Amino acid sequence: MPTIKYYVREGLLPAGRLTSPNQAHYDEGHERRLRLIRALLDVGGLSLSAIAEVLVAVDDPGQPLHDVLGVAAGRIIPPRPEPSEGESAEPGRTWAGEEVAALLARRGWLVDADSPAGRSLEEVLTALRRAGHGGFVELLDVYADAAERVAGADLDYVRGRVAREDLVESVVVGTVLGEAMLGALRRLAHVDASARAYEGGGKAEREG
């Protein structure tokens, strides 16, 4: 397996125990670490240097678990279009930043408005206003309710894991693929809602 050798060479994976000049033995710890590296690389889209940074946090016993998860989550490339450079200085930004801070206070969420996710939300609100749909912000609490429910289920999913590697891995996979899953489901639900609203419910009645 050349990829394992490559990860070992890059210092991401400890070398296996040599059982013969051409063969190395890899144990369960290696496998767990390898799964995490692949999840960070393939699903999270992290660079090798970012992966190294996450692994340092995972291996530091003094680092609280919440901080380790924060390091991993903060490095994940958000799967959405990035705003162009220099746009952050626009006047809309202040309005958006205030909306984010107000939302976090209103919901009592233990998270900083200046965190990567807070910044993402700020950018989205700015983009909405720029597109002439600042009024969409009225849906913020409906969306936040939905996000809260889903995040609670996500946490139950990862909670059983004991090894830090497994936990970080499931957080990375759940964050990225869970977001894609939610997006696809929302678009399916849109088609359904549109069919009911604009096809006069005819199809719905025929099926019901």
Place this chain on the structure above:
Amino acid sequence: MPTIKYYVREGLLPAGRLTSPNQAHYDEGHERRLRLIRALLDVGGLSLSAIAEVLVAVDDPGQPLHDVLGVAAGRIIPPRPEPSEGESAEPGRTWAGEEVAALLARRGWLVDADSPAGRSLEEVLTALRRAGHGGFVELLDVYADAAERVAGADLDYVRGRVAREDLVESVVVGTVLGEAMLGALRRLAHVDASARAYEGGGKAEREG
């Protein structure tokens, strides 16, 4: 405004009424059409040929509104990582396709599993299983509940619009930026859930 001239030249926007050899007058209909073109281009990420296709549907009075929205939604680039080519033939696909069909039947959603959104969900489930997290599919109904609520609010947002251009525009903006908004909120809710679970609720108690 050179961009208006460009859209007119490309046949996306009708020419304005000439008020002098160097000046053209654009009315409210032009403005509405221009906003739609910009939303499709900037927010939806559509190509000019795809935009032309959407506009044909918008302008065809015989085309039911549900179909027009379907044309627009189907052309929107999904803001998520695409699977590589040839992966659709993998064995996981069948399992994922069955999961999607079962979900749609279970929820009574009036949408085809072979629609673009259905295919997206199938790809996500395939990617989850490939990453060793096929068990995440157990959260499908929690996610679908959340998607349903959000889609209902989205529909209320677009419902007041009468002109087809305005309706299609708000669907495009709402689909793309709404998905980014939901993703950012979910990541914020994750940080909150992690703080409560792995910081022993200390911070929560201090604030409560």
